[in-house]
Amino acid sequence: MASREITRPDPEELLRHIQEQERQGGRGRLKVFLGYAPRVGKSLRMFDEGLRRRKRGQDVVIGAVQSRGSDAVESFACQLELVPPKIVGDQETVDIAGVIARRPHVVLIDELARDNPPGSANPHRWQDVEQIRDAGINVVAALNLQHIFEHQDEIEKITGKRARNFVPESFLETADEIVIVDVPAEDLGQHPTLDADALTQLRQLALLVVAQVVEQQLQRYLDAHGIRQSWGTQERILVCITPRSNAKPMIESGARAAARFHGQLLAVWVKQEGLTREADEVVQSNLDYARKLGAEVHILEGRDAMGAIIRFAHEQRVTQVYIGHSRQPAWKFWAANPVDRLIHGAEGMDVRIFPHGQPA
Amino acid sequence: MTSAGKLKVFLGYAAGVGKTWQMLAEAQTLKAQGHDIVIGWFEPHGRKETIAQTEGLEFVPRRVIEHRGAIFEEMDTEAVIRRNPEIAVVDEFAHTNVPGSERPKRWQDVMAILDAGIDVLTSLNIQHIESLNDQVWHVTGIRVRETIPDWVVGEADEVVMVDVTPRALLHRLERGVVYAPEKARAAAENFFTESNLTALRELALRQTAHQLEERREELRLPEPVRAQHSGLDERILLWITPDPSSAMLIRRGRRVADYLNAPCEAIYIDRDTPQVAQHLNFCRNLRIPAHCLTGSDSAVAVAEYSRAAGATQIYVARSTREAGKLVRLVKDMQVTIVSERIRK
Numbered sequence: 001m002a003s004r005e006i007t008r009p010d011p012e013e014l015l016r017h018i019q020e021q022e023r024q025g026g027r028g029r030l031k032v033f034l035g036y037a038p039r040v041g042k043s044l045r046m047f048d049e050g051l052r053r054r055k056r057g058q059d060v061v062i063g064a065v066q067s068r069g070s071d072a073v074e075s076f077a078c079q080l081e082l083v084p085p086k087i088v089g090d091q092e093t094v095d096i097a098g099v100i101a102r103r104p105h106v107v108l109i110d111e112l113a114r115d116n117p118p119g120s121a122n123p124h125r126w127q128d129v130e131q132i133r134d135a136g137i138n139v140v141a142a143l144n145l146q147h148i149f150e151h152q153d154e155i156e157k158i159t160g161k162r163a164r165n166f167v168p169e170s171f172l173e174t175a176d177e178i179v180i181v182d183v184p185a186e187d188l189g190q191h192p193t194l195d196a197d198a199l200t201q202l203r204q205l206a207l208l209v210v211a212q213v214v215e216q217q218l219q220r221y222l223d224a225h226g227i228r229q230s231w232g233t234q235e236r237i238l239v240c241i242t243p244r245s246n247a248k249p250m251i252e253s254g255a256r257a258a259a260r261f262h263g264q265l266l267a268v269w270v271k272q273e274g275l276t277r278e279a280d281e282v283v284q285s286n287l288d289y290a291r292k293l294g295a296e297v298h299i300l301e302g303r304d305a306m307g308a309i310i311r312f313a314h315e316q317r318v319t320q321v322y323i324g325h326s327r328q329p330a331w332k333f334w335a336a337n338p339v340d341r342l343i344h345g346a347e348g349m350d351v352r353i354f355p356h357g358q359p360a
Numbered sequence: 361m362t363s364a365g366k367l368k369v370f371l372g373y374a375a376g377v378g379k380t381w382q383m384l385a386e387a388q389t390l391k392a393q394g395h396d397i398v399i400g401w402f403e404p405h406g407r408k409e410t411i412a413q414t415e416g417l418e419f420v421p422r423r424v425i426e427h428r429g430a431i432f433e434e435m436d437t438e439a440v441i442r443r444n445p446e447i448a449v450v451d452e453f454a455h456t457n458v459p460g461s462e463r464p465k466r467w468q469d470v471m472a473i474l475d476a477g478i479d480v481l482t483s484l485n486i487q488h489i490e491s492l493n494d495q496v497w498h499v500t501g502i503r504v505r506e507t508i509p510d511w512v513v514g515e516a517d518e519v520v521m522v523d524v525t526p527r528a529l530l531h532r533l534e535r536g537v538v539y540a541p542e543k544a545r546a547a548a549e550n551f552f553t554e555s556n557l558t559a560l561r562e563l564a565l566r567q568t569a570h571q572l573e574e575r576r577e578e579l580r581l582p583e584p585v586r587a588q589h590s591g592l593d594e595r596i597l598l599w600i601t602p603d604p605s606s607a608m609l610i611r612r613g614r615r616v617a618d619y620l621n622a623p624c625e626a627i628y629i630d631r632d633t634p635q636v637a638q639h640l641n642f643c644r645n646l647r648i649p650a651h652c653l654t655g656s657d658s659a660v661a662v663a664e665y666s667r668a669a670g671a672t673q674i675y676v677a678r679s680t681r682e683a684g685k686l687v688r689l690v691k692d693m694q695v696t697i698v699s700e701r702i703r704k
C-alpha cells in the first residue's frame with residue numbers, strides 16, 4: 001500500500017467546503033443589518049447594499065419597506081423594484097408567494113421583527129423570511145436590537161420598555177452574515193424618550209450581541225469539522241471547585257471578571273469517592289453559589305481529578321483557570337502538587353491560584 | 361476641563377473595511393454643516409471611491425523629510441496647528457514617522473493637535489492596539505510591529521466601529537477595490553482569510569464595547585471618587601524577567617488591569633540586562649510604573665515586596681523558573697501564572 005502523507009486539514013478549505021455545500025443545498029442566504037435604536041441608519045445601509053448589488057448586476061427587489069421611513073430611505077427605496085405588499089385586514093405584509101414567483105436573486109426586507117396580522121400565512125415576519133430562504137432566495141434584512149427576544153430583560157432595564165414583537169436569537173444565529181450599524185449616540189440627535197447614556201448602553205449591548213453571534217457561527221463551523229483550534233476571542237473562566245478550597249471568593253472573582261470581560265463563567269467539580277457528608281455539603285453549596293452567580297456548572301467523573309480538569313479546560317477553550325491552594329500544609333516532596341500539575345498542563349491558559357485562607 | 365480638542369477614532373478590523381471612507385464621509389457632512397475642517401493626512405491607497413470622498417476638502421501640504429538620501433513625506437503637524445481649523449482629519453493613527461520627524465509616532469502628532477484645541481478624526485485597525493498584540497498573533501500568525509498604546513486609544517472621546525462582514529470584504533478584495541490584483545492575491549493567501557478576519561472582527565467589536573464602558577465610567581465618576589473605587593481594591597504586580605515572555609506578560613497584565621479598572625505595577629530584580637531595559641521601556645510606553653528589587657533570592661524578594669505593597673495579584677510568566685517557588689511563598693495572595701498563547 002502506498003503511504004500517504006497525513007496532513008492536518010486546512011480550516012480555510014473546510015470553511016469553503018461547508019459554505020459550498022450550503023449553497024448547493026439551495027437555501028437562500030440571510031444577511032442582517034442590526035441597529036441599536038431607531039434612526040441609526042440600518043434601513044439606509046440595507047437599501048444602499050441593494051443598490052450596490054444591482055449595480056453589480058444582481059436582480060434585487062424590495063419585499064418590505066417601512067411605511068414611515070425617512071426621506072433618505074425613501075429616496076433609496078424608490079430606485080428599486082418593489083414586490084407589492086399583501087394587504088391583510090388593513091395592514092401590509094410581505095407577499096411571500098409574490099416574492100417567490102418573482103424569483104429575484106435578493107429580496108430586501110425591512111423591519112424584520114414585525115408581527116403579521118391575524119389571517120396571515122405566518123404569525124411573524126421572520127417566519128416569512130424562513131419561507132423565502134427555503135425557496136432558495138437570498139434575503140437582506142434590517143433589525144433593531146430591542147426586538148431580540150433573549151435580550152429583552154436587559155433592554156427593559158435600560159429603557160424601561162419592552163417591545164411586544166420579537167425575533168428569537170436562534171433565528172438570528174442562522175444568518176450567514178450580521179453587520180452592526182454603529183453610530184455614536186450623540187450623532188442620533190434628540191431621542192424622544194432615551195437619554196444619551198441609555199442609548200450608549202444599547203449601543204454597547206448591540207456590539208456584544210454581534211460579537212457573540214460571530215463567535216458562535218465560527219465555532220459551530222469549526223466544531224462540526226473537528227477543528228480544535230480556539231479561534232474565539234472571548235474570555236472563558238473556569239473555577240475549579242474542591243471540598244477543601246475556599247471557593248466563594250474564587251467564584252465571586254470569576255463572576256466579576258466574566259462580567260468585566262463580557263466572557264463566560266464555568267465551574268467544574270470532579271466527583272470523588274468516600275467524601276464525608278460535610279465535605280459533600282460544602283461542595284454542593286459552592287456549586288449552587290456558582291450557579292447563582294451565572295456559572296455553567298459541569299460535573300466530571302474520573303479517578304485523576306486534575307487530569308480531567310485539564311482535559312475539560314482544553315475542550316472548553318478556557319482562557320483562565322481559577323484554583324485554590326490546597327490546605328495540606330506541606331506537600332511530600334516526591335508527590336506532584338496538583339497545582340503544579342495544573343500549571344504544567346494548562347498550556348495556553350492563565351492559571352490563577354487563590355489563597356486557601358479566609359478572603360482578605 | 362481643558363480646552364483640548366475631541367478625538368474620534370474610526371476603528372476597523374482590516375484594510376479595506378471602509379474606515380477612511382466613512383471618516384471622510386463624516387468630514388464632508390461636517391463641512392456641509394459649515395465647520396472649518398482640513399485634511400492633515402490622507403492615505404489614498406489608490407482607492408477610487410475613497411479618493412472621490414476628499415473632493416472639495418482642504419489639504420494641509422505635507423512635510424518633506426530627507427532620510428538617508430531618500431525623500432519621505434509626513435504630516436506637517438505644525439502647519440496643521442498654525443492653520444488652526446476646528447477639525448483635522450488624520451488618517452492612520454498607528455503610523456510610525458520616518459526618523460528625523462518632530463515626533464516618532466503619528467499618535468503623538470495627533471496629541472499635539474488636540475492640545476492645540478483642534479478636534480481630530482482618525483482611523484485605526486484593531487491589530488495595532490498594543491495589548492492585543494499577542495492575541496492578534498495567536499489568531500493570524502502575524503506579529504504586528506506598528507502598535508499604539510492602549511491608553512492613547514482610551515483618550516478618544518468616541519470610538520466608532522466600521523463594520524462590514526468578512527465575506528463582503530473578501531468580495532471587495534476579489535474585485536480589486538482594496539489592493540491591486542497581485543497584492544490582493546498575496547493578501548488573500550496570508551492575512552485575509554475568512555477565519556482570521558472573523559476573529560479580528562470579533563476583537564474589534566469587543567474593543568469598541570469596552571471603550572464605551574470605560575467612557576461611561578469616566579463620565580459618571582469624577583477623578584477622586586474613581587481612584588477610591590478603582591479595581592475593587594485589586595492591585596496587580598507584574599514580575600518582569602529578562603525572558604522574552606515578559607512582553608506578553610506586560611500586555612496581558614495591562615489588559616486585565618484595564619478591564620478590572622485596577623492599578624498595575626511592574627517589578628524586576630536588579631540585574632542589569634539589556635532585555636530587562638527593553639521590557640521596562642515597554643512598561644513606560646504602556647504607562648506601567650516599574651520598581652526595582654534587590655536580593656539574592658528573586659522569589660523571596662518578590663514575595664516580600666508584594667506583601668509590603670499590598671498587592672492582591674502577582675502576575676508571573678509560566679516560563680519563569682521560580683514561579684512555583686513564588687506560589688508556595690505567597691499562599692496568602694493570588695498568583696496568576698500567565699501562559700504564552702500557542703499557535704497550533
